[in-house]
Amino acid sequence: MGAMLCRRLAGGHEVLPVGDSNEPGHDLGEARDYHSADLNLPSAAAPAVRGADVIIHAQPHDPAMGEGPGAEGLLLERISRGTYVLVQAAVAAHISRIILISQIGLFDAVPEEYVVNAGWQPRPQPEAESLAPYMAELVCREIARVGKIEAVNLRMGDLDRVDGVDGTSADDAVAAVEKALTVDVLAAGYRWYQQHVVSAGRFADSA
Amino acid sequence: MATVKSGKVVIFGAGGPVGAVTTTALKDHYTLRCTDAMSIDRIVAEERRQSDTAPLPELLEAPHERAVVDVTDYQQVRDACEGMDAAINLTVLRSVLDKAFAVNTVGAYNVAKAAADAGLKRLIHTGPFHSRMSHPADYWQDHQIPDDVPLHPGDDLYALSKYLGGHITRIFAEERGLEVMTFLFCGFRPRQVQPGQRGSGGSAFTVSWEDSGESFLYGLRAGDMPTPYEAFFIAAATPDRKYRVDKAQRLLGWQAADTFEELYLRPTD
Numbered sequence: 444m445g446a447m448l449c450r451r452l453a454g455g456h457e458v459l460p461v462g463d464s465n466e467p468g469h470d471l472g473e474a475r476d477y478h479s480a481d482l483n484l485p486s487a488a489a490p491a492v493r494g495a496d497v498i499i500h501a502q503p504h505d506p507a508m509g510e511g512p513g514a515e516g517l518l519l520e521r522i523s524r525g526t527y528v529l530v531q532a533a534v535a536a537h538i539s540r541i542i543l544i545s546q547i548g549l550f551d552a553v554p555e556e557y558v559v560n561a562g563w564q565p566r567p568q569p570e571a572e573s574l575a576p577y578m579a580e581l582v583c584r585e586i587a588r589v590g591k592i593e594a595v596n597l598r599m600g601d602l603d604r605v606d607g608v609d610g611t612s613a614d615d616a617v618a619a620v621e622k623a624l625t626v627d628v629l630a631a632g633y634r635w636y637q638q639h640v641v642s643a644g645r646f647a648d649s650a
Numbered sequence: 651m652a653t654v655k656s657g658k659v660v661i662f663g664a665g666g667p668v669g670a671v672t673t674t675a676l677k678d679h680y681t682l683r684c685t686d687a688m689s690i691d692r693i694v695a696e697e698r699r700q701s702d703t704a705p706l707p708e709l710l711e712a713p714h715e716r717a718v719v720d721v722t723d724y725q726q727v728r729d730a731c732e733g734m735d736a737a738i739n740l741t742v743l744r745s746v747l748d749k750a751f752a753v754n755t756v757g758a759y760n761v762a763k764a765a766a767d768a769g770l771k772r773l774i775h776t777g778p779f780h781s782r783m784s785h786p787a788d789y790w791q792d793h794q795i796p797d798d799v800p801l802h803p804g805d806d807l808y809a810l811s812k813y814l815g816g817h818i819t820r821i822f823a824e825e826r827g828l829e830v831m832t833f834l835f836c837g838f839r840p841r842q843v844q845p846g847q848r849g850s851g852g853s854a855f856t857v858s859w860e861d862s863g864e865s866f867l868y869g870l871r872a873g874d875m876p877t878p879y880e881a882f883f884i885a886a887a888t889p890d891r892k893y894r895v896d897k898a899q900r901l902l903g904w905q906a907a908d909t910f911e912e913l914y915l916r917p918t919d
């Protein structure tokens with residue numbers, strides 16, 4: 444998701460790609476100057492966000508879990524602490540908005556007969572991969588609540604699952620992020636704004 | 651039936667002051683496995699108190715046990731839960747980024763997962779209720795605040811990382827059939843009110859060390875809860891009516907014996 448957004452947004456914006464691996468794992472297109480940073484560290488997050496007007500935080504959408512003992516804990520810490528450190532760095536750099544790319548899968552546990560919208564309480568499973576994007580949402584929401592930053596939460600499905608299941612097409616994802624860059628978050632009186640971005644499947648009709 | 655009237659209880663964070671008073675309150679009723687990230691023997695030997703008035707843990711004899719357990723390591727937590735009937739998670743790390751999420755968030759995950767995997771009947775989780783966060787979304791201006799009010803941690807490292815841990819334990823309760831109580835604390839103080847303190851005022855949302863320990867005995871012995879996840883204010887009733895504390899009385903049968911009434915009464919000549 445992050446790489447696709449870099450490629451597609453680079454046509455109309457100056458994109459500063461940041462990741463935690465030494466080299467980008469995917470083609471970033473015209474988005475050059477990849478910056479490797481461990482977002483768990485304030486000393487690494489601060490230079491990573493320098494010069495940005497808006498942050499797009501896509502890591503919680505694809506929270507890759509490692510292997511071996513402790514992998515679940517490491518994932519949870521990377522996403523929860525990493526999001527906290529990233530938002531703190533953004534606030535310190537006077538960046539006014541963060542766009543979080545979360546997962547529509549947070550509602551998989553809701554019975555199919557319900558029409559779910561973004562105001563519903565997420566129902567992650569008690570597993571690290573399911574909890575991680577919810578942790579990122581809570582961090583952004585609570586910091587936005589106290590006025591430190593505007594946060595736009597976009598819950599998306601998998602990019603490669605658009606044929607009748609709960610996927611999000613690249614076009615829909617990019618359009619939602621473009622809108623999130625400029626949407627008047629404060630119009631409703633809150634600094635937390637959220638939307639479901641789903642192209643097909645059970646959640647598409649309420650997105 | 652999630653009631654635990656006897657049996658074995660593992661305590662995580664038993665080396666801290668709440669762990670100390672909880673151990674004292676439970677030791678004659680349960681077989682305890684007292685664990686902490688640091689050797690409890692060392693905590694006692696070096697008199698590592700968190701504050702001047704904070705109690706130190708007792709060193710209990712067998713059949714009670716002591717063990718060093720790092721809650722950020724799932725396997726250690728799982729091993730500590732083996733054979734237990736209930737768990738109490740008192741672990742906390744307040745102000746160090748390097749460990750706050752590891753202990754307060756990941757540690758909560760490890761304890762809840764291990765408790766569910768081990769088939770424990772009841773988990774008592776703990777966390778802070780910050781009465782004053784100095785942001786417009788706190789409840790400092792309100793009165794009769796109930797136990798179930800949503801926490802608004804803001805960007806406070808301690809409050810936020812614990813808040814995430816609370817949500818994690820809630821989700822385990824809802825999805826894994828584990829009964830979880832979360833005890834929310836704010837301030838602690840000694841039981842005795844000194845003569846010169848009469849009329850000096852008290853902090854709302856305070857409990858004596860001794861009463862805080864007793865609350866866990868009532869938590870373990872309480873009957874089934876209305877929902878798998880219930881939060882409780884563990885505090886004394888105070889005449890300022892800032893916080894409601896009747897839920898613990900209603901569902902656990904616990905209320906603070908120490909109400910520090912003298913702190914609120916006009917000094918006598």
